[in-house]
């Protein structure tokens with residue numbers, strides 16, 4: 001599904017190398033988690049994959065279902081099936097949440113050569129999915145993320161994901177700022193989308209989320225590289241002992 005080889009990335013405006021040779025393959029239908037100390041490059045990896053400005057790929061490659069994505073525009077990557085839930089979701093003043101969702105869903109359907117959803121059909125689907133995430137009708141009418149609480153923004157990201165039905169979902173600290181109940185809701189939202197044809201890359205600091213979203217593979221990222229890969233037990237090791245032992249072992 002997602003294949004990253006020897007990815008090197010620096011800041012565009014500064015001579016600062018952030019990713020220093022990331023190798024990662026996420027197979028179709030699998031859930032991979034990435035953990036790692038603050039500043040190790042986890043968000044940078046997700047930004048570069050989504051096509052955000054400000055970064056320069058100096059070496060390596062990344063492909064989605066065999067297609068090179070690094071030369072695509074962000075909207076082409078989305079149409080190819082990539083979705084990123086941001087660590088800090090953006091607010092879009094003046095654009096209604098519902099309008100935003102419908103425009104995004106229909107733009108992707110169009111790009112895939114499918115028919116657009118009618119207003120009626122769209123409303124029915126979005127209301128059902130919003131209800132599962134306990135997002136009320138008022139939040140659907142408000143401008144995207146404006147004045148939403150931290151947890152409401154995160155749930156709204158999962159609603160976007162549920163509506164877009166992407167093939168490759170990258171979740172950057174979707175659990176941060178969620179209360180215990182909201183985290184379960186978000187995890188259920190993710191689990192409902194788990195499917196043999198869909199893959200997930202879940203970036204998190206806490207084992208807690210992985211109790212709810214059970215990963216197949218856990219990676220540890222440090223200083224711009226994946227330094228260790230294992231099963232769910234690796235997340236437990238981090239929870240209990242922090243990163244010191246793992247980093248000493250690979251140094």
Ligand SMILES: Nc1ncnc2c1ncn2[C@@H]1O[C@H](COP(=O)(O)OP(=O)(O)OP(=O)(O)O)[C@@H](O)[C@H]1O
Pocket residue numbers: 011018036037038039040041042043044045054087
């Ligand atoms: N625009 C930028 N200007 C300067 N430094 C940057 C910029 N973007 C990223 N960095 C640096 O790159 C490193 C990696 O940042 P990144 O946000 O990817 O870390 P992270 O692993 O997601 O951390 P966290 O767990 O705290 O979210 C950090 O040292 C950060 O300061």
Ligand SMILES: [Mg+2]
Pocket residue numbers: 042043044087172
């Ligand atoms: Mg981050």
